[in-house]
Amino acid sequence: MPELPEVETVRRGLLPAMEGVVIARMEVNRPDLRWPFPERMADRLTGQRIERLRRRSKYILADLSGGETLLIHLGMSGRMIVSGDPLGVFVHDHPAAQKHDHVVFHMENGARVTFNDPRRFGAMDLMTTAEADTHKLLAALGPEPLGNDFHEDYLVAALAGRGSPIKSALLDQRIIAGLGNIYVCEALFRAGISPRRKAGRIASTRVAGMVPIIRKVLQDAIAAGGSSLKDFRQADGELGYFQHSFDVYGREGEGCRRDGCGGTIGRIVQSGRSSFYCLQCQR
DNA sequence: AAGTAGTCCTGAGTGC
């Protein structure tokens, strides 16, 4: 469920509770999520300091003092709930245990971080920090859309000759890492490109034009998530979702928001996923 | 090789 901006928002929300802090105790309430947890995960994490909490694509990576890295993936329905930080960043009390609380991190600073994931498409894994780049979930990922390796020439070359619809190509994590269904729909809307268009048949000037648009869509969403973080004193500490308004996603049958367009948002299914787009102005 | 279904799971929403 969470795409790059949501995962980045979760990471930022976790920083004060986890980065630089020792894991005092772990609760692991089941043997697996999507895959089995790593061997002796709780033992291997207990006593480790999280030296750095970073993000690659939709994965959160916690580099540990002992030389291993914990990978956390939220899947479709994963959330992190932060509570009980003595520094007062998170003022809410520890919530009662909920259904689907699968893993709980008890931090040495008093913070508690609960991983809750009803659908269990999430995952955790442990690897040596040195081998993180070659981990099977990370090795084939394309460039970070907000990083320097994602630029006009790259995208033009990556899409050249592709017969699949642009929608599918942008969802392909090997081409760009971190985009999901929502932000692909939103980026294509802003670019005025139909999701049905074959990736390799779009003029290179239009492909190049998508680069700053993709960046802006993600940055806008991260900014919206950041503003939701400011409300933590009133909020319940849940990280993973935030209110955000979309131009096309989920707006089937409603009016296009582009000035002067007057078109209607339609929905089609591509590779089993819903694509929302303006039938009038996305060509 | 590239592109597309099927699959894992639970919960929310809808229609009868």
Next chain:
DNA sequence: TGCACTCAGGACTACT
């Protein structure tokens, strides 16, 4: 109120 059905933001595997 209950039941059946559809759909969901991810990503791997197995097909054509």
